[in-house]
Amino acid sequence: MTRARAKVDPAAELGEGDAEDVRTPPTRRRPPGFTSSEATTSRTSLAGTPRLPRVYLPRRRLWERLDRATEGAITLLVAPGGAGKTLGVGGWLRFTSAVQASDAIWVEGDESLVPSHLEELISRRHEGGAHPSPEVPRLVIVDDAHTVPAATLRMLDHRLNEAPDSMRVLLLSRWDLPLTRLVPELLGNFTTLRGDLLRLDEAESATLVEEHARTADPRVVRIVAERAQGWCAAIVLAARSIAGAPDRYAAARRLADADVPVADRVASEVFSALAERQRHLLLCVAGEGVVDVVTAAHLSRDSGARDVLAELEATGLLVTRVPSVTRGSVTSHETRYRIHPLLAEVIRRRLLAGGVDVSRARGTVVRAVRLDLARGRRDQAFARLVSVHAHDEAAELLATGGVQMLFSQGAAGQMADFARAHPEVVQSRPDTWFTLAFERWWADDVSAARHWMERIVEHAASVPESAQARSSDELHLACVRLMRACLGLEPTADAIEFAQRTVARVQDAQNSGERDMAALPVLLLTLGSALNWVGDLGGAEASLTTALGLSRSYDLPALEGSALSHLAFTELMSGREHACVEFALDAIAMADAPHDARRPRFAPSRAALALLLGTLVDLPWPVEPIVASSDAAATRISRSDLCTQFWRRMRDARLAVMRGSAVEAEQVLMTVGEVPELTDTSLPHHLRAALLLERAFLAALSSDRQALKSLAQQLHDDLDLPGEAALVTGLRADLDGDRRRAVECFETAAAEARHAQPPTRVFALVCQAQLLDALDERGQALERLEAAVVETETRRNAVPFLGWTRQGTPIRVLLGRLAKSDTSAWARELALAAEPLPDITTMFRSSTPTSEERKVAGDVVVLPALSPREREVLGELARGATYADIAATLFVSENTVKTHVSSLYGKLGVSRRRDALAVARSLHLV
Numbered sequence: 001m002t003r004a005r006a007k008v009d010p011a012a013e014l015g016e017g018d019a020e021d022v023r024t025p026p027t028r029r030r031p032p033g034f035t036s037s038e039a040t041t042s043r044t045s046l047a048g049t050p051r052l053p054r055v056y057l058p059r060r061r062l063w064e065r066l067d068r069a070t071e072g073a074i075t076l077l078v079a080p081g082g083a084g085k086t087l088g089v090g091g092w093l094r095f096t097s098a099v100q101a102s103d104a105i106w107v108e109g110d111e112s113l114v115p116s117h118l119e120e121l122i123s124r125r126h127e128g129g130a131h132p133s134p135e136v137p138r139l140v141i142v143d144d145a146h147t148v149p150a151a152t153l154r155m156l157d158h159r160l161n162e163a164p165d166s167m168r169v170l171l172l173s174r175w176d177l178p179l180t181r182l183v184p185e186l187l188g189n190f191t192t193l194r195g196d197l198l199r200l201d202e203a204e205s206a207t208l209v210e211e212h213a214r215t216a217d218p219r220v221v222r223i224v225a226e227r228a229q230g231w232c233a234a235i236v237l238a239a240r241s242i243a244g245a246p247d248r249y250a251a252a253r254r255l256a257d258a259d260v261p262v263a264d265r266v267a268s269e270v271f272s273a274l275a276e277r278q279r280h281l282l283l284c285v286a287g288e289g290v291v292d293v294v295t296a297a298h299l300s301r302d303s304g305a306r307d308v309l310a311e312l313e314a315t316g317l318l319v320t321r322v323p324s325v326t327r328g329s330v331t332s333h334e335t336r337y338r339i340h341p342l343l344a345e346v347i348r349r350r351l352l353a354g355g356v357d358v359s360r361a362r363g364t365v366v367r368a369v370r371l372d373l374a375r376g377r378r379d380q381a382f383a384r385l386v387s388v389h390a391h392d393e394a395a396e397l398l399a400t401g402g403v404q405m406l407f408s409q410g411a412a413g414q415m416a417d418f419a420r421a422h423p424e425v426v427q428s429r430p431d432t433w434f435t436l437a438f439e440r441w442w443a444d445d446v447s448a449a450r451h452w453m454e455r456i457v458e459h460a461a462s463v464p465e466s467a468q469a470r471s472s473d474e475l476h477l478a479c480v481r482l483m484r485a486c487l488g489l490e491p492t493a494d495a496i497e498f499a500q501r502t503v504a505r506v507q508d509a510q511n512s513g514e515r516d517m518a519a520l521p522v523l524l525l526t527l528g529s530a531l532n533w534v535g536d537l538g539g540a541e542a543s544l545t546t547a548l549g550l551s552r553s554y555d556l557p558a559l560e561g562s563a564l565s566h567l568a569f570t571e572l573m574s575g576r577e578h579a580c581v582e583f584a585l586d587a588i589a590m591a592d593a594p595h596d597a598r599r600p601r602f603a604p605s606r607a608a609l610a611l612l613l614g615t616l617v618d619l620p621w622p623v624e625p626i627v628a629s630s631d632a633a634a635t636r637i638s639r640s641d642l643c644t645q646f647w648r649r650m651r652d653a654r655l656a657v658m659r660g661s662a663v664e665a666e667q668v669l670m671t672v673g674e675v676p677e678l679t680d681t682s683l684p685h686h687l688r689a690a691l692l693l694e695r696a697f698l699a700a701l702s703s704d705r706q707a708l709k710s711l712a713q714q715l716h717d718d719l720d721l722p723g724e725a726a727l728v729t730g731l732r733a734d735l736d737g738d739r740r741r742a743v744e745c746f747e748t749a750a751a752e753a754r755h756a757q758p759p760t761r762v763f764a765l766v767c768q769a770q771l772l773d774a775l776d777e778r779g780q781a782l783e784r785l786e787a788a789v790v791e792t793e794t795r796r797n798a799v800p801f802l803g804w805t806r807q808g809t810p811i812r813v814l815l816g817r818l819a820k821s822d823t824s825a826w827a828r829e830l831a832l833a834a835e836p837l838p839d840i841t842t843m844f845r846s847s848t849p850t851s852e853e854r855k856v857a858g859d860v861v862v863l864p865a866l867s868p869r870e871r872e873v874l875g876e877l878a879r880g881a882t883y884a885d886i887a888a889t890l891f892v893s894e895n896t897v898k899t900h901v902s903s904l905y906g907k908l909g910v911s912r913r914r915d916a917l918a919v920a921r922s923l924h925l926v
Contacts, residue, residue, distance in 0.1 A: 051321075052090060057204060059088040062197045066170070067098045069191035070139055073164035074156065074179065076171045079195030084232045085172045086143055088198055093141075100139045100168060108322075109144040109172075115155035118142070122159075122167045137168050145171035153177055164189040198232070205235055212239030215248045223252040233340075244273060268346045274312075276357070281308050282339065283361035286347040287387025288380075290322055292334045299368045299384070300361075309337050351389055362388040369393070378405055383414055391422050395429045402435030404518035406442065407558040415439045416448075430459045434476035438522065441483055442601060444638045450487065453480045475519040478502040482526045486640040492534060499527045503543075521550035521559050529566050532573065533643045535686035540570045558601070561590030565603040568610035569643060573686065575756025577614040577795045584611035602638045609637075609644060613651055617797040619833050622658070646678055646687055653694060662701040662848045669695055689719055689755050696728040700735065700804065701844040708732040723752030724760050730767060734805045742807070743771045750784075762788045762800040770808025781809075785818050786827075793826040801830050803839025810839055846878050849921035864907040866925070873900040874920055877913060 066089070069075040079085050093101050105121050107113065121140050142148065157179050159167055164184065171177065176192075184190035200208065205225040210216050212235075213224070224238045245251035271279065284300040285291045297305040312319040322336040339347070351358050365388045369381045382405055385394040397405070398415065406415065419426050419436050426432050437452030460477050478499040485495035506520060528544035531537070544567045551560035564587035571580040587607035637644050649668060656665035669691065680688060692711050699707035708728055716725035730745030749764035765788040773781035788800060803811035812834040819831035837843075866874065869890075876886040883901075887894045905911060908919045919925075 052087060052094065056087070056091060057207060058095070059084065059091060059198065062088045062193070063092045063096055065193055065197060066092050067096060069193060070098065070100050070168060070170055072191055073167055073184070073189040074160055074169050074171065075191045075193065076145075076173060076177060076179070077193045077197075078173050078176055079198050083195050083198045085198065089141060089143075089170065089172060100136075104139040104141055104170075106141045106143065109142045109146070109148045111147065111149055113142070113148045113152055115149075115152045118148075118152055119155065122169065137166060139168045139170060141170045141172070143172045145173040145177060146175055150178075153179065160184050160189060200232060200235065208232070208235045209239045212236055213242045213248060215242075217249055220248050220252045241273075268349075271343060271346050271350070277302065277304075278308055278312060279357055280361055280364075281305055282312075282343070282347055283351065283357060284365050284388070286339060286344050286351070287384060290336050290338050292336045294334070296337075299365055301364050301368065306335070309335075313337060351387070358388075362390050366390050366393050373397075373401075381405070382418075386414060386418055391418075391425045394418060395425050395432050398426075398435045399429060399431035401517075402432065403438055403522055404554065404556065406435065406439055407518060407556040416443075430456070431473070433459070434480065434519075437480065437483075441640070444602070444636075444640075446487065446639055449483070450489075453484055456480050457484070472519050474502050475506060475523045479519075479523045479526050482523075482530050483640065485530065486533075486642060492530060496527065496530055496534065496536075499523060499530075500539075503527065517554045518556055518559070521547045521554065521556065521563075524550065525559060525563055525566065528563070528570070529641065529643065532566060532570055533687075534684050535573075537570055537574045541567065541574075544570060557590060558603075561587050561603040561607075564590065565607040565610065568607055568614070569647065572610055572613055572647075573757045575759060575795055575797075577617055577797055580610055580614040581618075584608070584614060602636060602641065602644075605636050606641070606644050609648055609651060613647060613654075616651075616654060616658075617799045619796070619798050619829050621798075621833060642678065643687075646683070646691075649678070650690070650694060653698075657698070657701075660844070662698045662844055666695065666698050666702070669698070685719060686755055686757075689715065689721055689724055690757055692719075693724060693728070693758050693760065696731060697804065700731040701841065702848050703735060705732055705735055708735070721754055723749045723754060723764075726752065727760050727764050727767075730764070731804065734767070734771065734807050737807060739771050739775055739807050742805070743768055743775070746771070759792070759795075759797055759800060762791050762797070763804065765791075766800045766811070767805050767808065769814060770803070770805045770811060773809040773814055774807060781814065782818055782821075785814055786822060789818065789822065789824060789827045789830065793824060796826070798830060798833065801834060803834075803841060805839075806841050810842075812837065812839075846921075849918055864925075866904070866907065870900050870904050870907075871925070873897060874904060874916070874925060877901070877904075878917055878920065 066075070077085055077089070092098075093104060093106075105124065107118070107121060118140070122137060124138050156167075156169065161180055161184070164187070179190070181190060181192070185192075202225065206221045209221045209224045213220055220242060224235060224242070242248050242251045271282070274282070281296060281300045281302055285296050288295065288299075291299075293306045293309065296309060297303055302308065309319060313321050319337045319339055322338050351361075365384055369384055369390075372378070372381055378401060382394055382397050382402075385391075385397060398418075402415065415436060416439060426436065433452050433456050437449050437456060440446075440449035440452065456477065457480060460473075478495075481490060481495040482499050484490050485492040503520070503523060524543045524547035528540045528547060531540035531543060544563050548560060548563040548567065551557070551563060564583050568580045568583035568587060571577070571583060584607040587603050588611065591604035591607075637648060639645075649671070653665040653668040656662075656668055680691065683691060692715055696708060696711045699711065708731055712725045712728040712732065715721045715728060726745045727749035730742045730749060733739075733742035733745055746764040746768035750761050750768065753760035753764065765784045769781040769784035769788070772778075772784065792798070792800065801811055801815065812831070815827070815831040815834050819828045822828075872890060873886060876889060881889070883894045883897045886897045890897070905916055908916050910916045910919060
């Protein structure tokens with residue numbers, strides 16, 4: 001057994017004492033069907049199984065179903081907490097004769113149970129003794145399966161559908177898990193067992209009541225059983241509370257008449273009956289979930305915490321011991337305990353109600369947290385203060401280190417809950433508002449973030465400038481103004497200028513007493529993102545690089561990953577695709593952090609997008625079409641990240657081109673979604689130029705002269721980019737067949753191009769080389785081509801070498817000629833890649849509809865259903881074949897071809913070949 005959880009479930013316990021002794025004491029009534037002979041033949045040697053109490057109630061109905069169900073691939077046992085799942089299965093392991101339980105593996109379910117770990121356990125072979133065939137996998141039991149990562153459940157679901165014979169898994173969960181059911185259940189590979197199997201019948205309930213209430217009074221048994229209705233934990237708790245009363249029947253009547261649910265009432269009474277020292281320790285550690293002895297002693301300031309926990313654990317009810325945990329190759333042997341959920345809820349209510357005990361516990365925990373903060377240990381500090389309702393101290397921590405805590409420990413959800421639960425506390429502390437605003441901003445909850453940002457701006461306006469002495473306040477206000485600018489709530493230029501002045505002032509001051517160290521790198525990151533958007537790429541690189549360095553210095557990996565992903569886009573837009581790929585890979589590696597708190601939220605999807613855009617332009621060309629991921633979590637982009645939103649649209653358009661559809665790519669670029677900042681007229685200068693040039697290349701593939709003319713005019717008149725406008729004019733002149741004018745335009749474009757993305761100058765040089773060679777000016781052609789190769793060697797952008805002219809020499813011919821004389825490895829790679837391919841204009845000519853053809857096809861609403869033979873005939877028509885050629889190719893008569901053509905015309909709603917091809921191209925039928 002591995003990573004066994006020694007969880008003693010009070011729901012199935014009968015008595016106290018040595019948990020390893022499973023004999024029935026002679027002075028107690030034996031549970032129905034349980035004999036001492038069974039105890040002597042049980043598998044007491046199986047290490048790591050849940051520890052059974054001294055007197056144990058057999059769960060025979062459950063055991064019988066488990067014997068049959070665990071022969072399949074997956075068995076899911078679903079029941080609420082306290083129903084007895086753990087001890088029920090633990091007893092089955094010890095007493096069953098089923099061979100699959102002979103060497104089962106018990107594993108504790110939590111977030112550390114990643115797919116690879118569980119797959120390794122599933123793949124283990126049997127180890128000696130009586131066991132199934134070696135080909136049959138060992139049974140793996142996962143306790144608390146509802147806490148395992150979603151990726152682990154997806155792995156199990158995949159194996160259940162693809163290879164069910166490769167595993168045997170028993171999952172114990174408090175609720176249903178997202179696993180495929182219908183087909184696996186029909187095939188016998190999946191079985192679900194419900195909590196009804198664990199509900200106690202009258203005899204079993206009576207046994208529990210008698211053992212814990214220390215009375216066989218049938219009236220007491222009946223009252224408790226009726227109130228608990230077969231729920232083990234409630235029966236045990238109720239019976240224990242009655243056992244301490246002088247008149248057990250009167251106590252049972254009071255329990256029956258109370259409006260409080262039995263579990264809450266009896267758990268509260270059990271807690272009140274504890275010793276003062278025990279109550280104090282439980283109040284101090286109740287919010288920990290699982291607590292080790294050292295932490296318990298630290299939080300309660302009780303050096304004897306180990307003995308107190310051992311006393312509580314001895315009852316087998318209030319506190320249960322959790323066994324050692326293995327992380328990789330390291331096994332932790334510290335003793336850890338978990339408070340029962342029912343008792344934890346009672347403690348939570350007791351803390352809320354207050355009192356002398358609560359005040360003492362609160363003060364003790366606050367002192368322990370302050371000591372941790374003085375030592376630089378912020379882990380769990382905020383959660384511990386909130387758990388003991390130290391609201392003022394929690395607000396102070398939000399103000400002094402909230403942002404750093406957000407990135408290093410992942411207290412995001414706790415912060416939002418604290419603000420919702422205690423509005424009066426945060427209302428009186430304006431210095432906490434930025435933490436709350438940025439936490440919501442980081443979670444992409446824009447509406448909630450905007451609420452806090454507006455309050456910060458209003459508060460700053462009401463405070464005299466002379467009173468704003470803290471550098472953290474300046475940093476917070478500057479960051480808020482940048483965030484508001486992203487939402488269009490104030491001018492971006494003004495927000496950027498204010499942020500730059502603030503950064504310079506804070507850095508010059510070198511204020512080592514900054515309250516929240518994360519405030520400066522957060523502002524630098526937000527500033528770098530804003531500078532990327534407006535096109536100040538040099539400033540963005542400097543700001544993001546500084547943010548990256550500070551994030552590493554302060555150990556803020558989430559900020560570090562975000563800075564790397566934004567830097568990847570800075571490099572991409574600067575025309576350094578190769579550097580973009582390196583930064584993107586580093587950012588993606590940050591997403592493999594072992595804890596969610598240390599993972600950047602949107603950086604992985606942002607980095608993946610930058611990586612794809614950076615590698616799409618490189619060699620070798622992909623063999624299969626690239627399909628954008630449909631996983632919403634993997635492609636999530638913040639609504640306020642306008643730059644990434646823009647480049648995602650560019651990615652979709654480029655992937656559409658790679659699939660052979662220039663029309664679809666045009667439609668993607670024309671769609672702006674619900675973000676007003678992504679409309680053509682509201683885009684920043686450099687992004688609008690990139691968008692117009694992207695449309696120009698698509699218009700050239702579609703032979704759309706009018707669109708090329710309009711785009712050139714916008715580039716020249718609206719954006720004042722004569723070089724980029726000349727490139728588009730040159731593409732139009734090439735389309736018109738005016739080679740000499742096209743050469744002149746490309747010359748102008750190469751000399752006056754401003755933006756590096758897309759590489760206008762390189763496009764112009766390559767197009768000019770193709771046309772000069774066609775005009776017999778081969779020497780100049782090779783010079784231009786060589787210059788283009790040199791300029792792209794570092795950035796490895798091969799897109800300009802796809803062959804964008806119709807009147808020039810095919811690019812593969814020119815590259816092949818250059819490769820013979822050029823020793824550049826990049827030139828040889830380009831020549832080798834271009835050798836088997838036609839120019840891109842040739843590839844799209846037969847399948848891309850012109851603007852006139854789209855008008856012809858505008859009336860076709862429903863996609864016609866063509867037969868396979870009609871599709872073949874249509875393809876031959878697109879190649880320009882005659883009826884005789886088609887007949888020879890398809891081995892049919894010309895009359896048969898004419899019949900298919902006539903049917904085609906009818907389905908396409910046309911009367912001649914030209915119109916048929918126009919409709920077919922517009923509908924992507926050819």
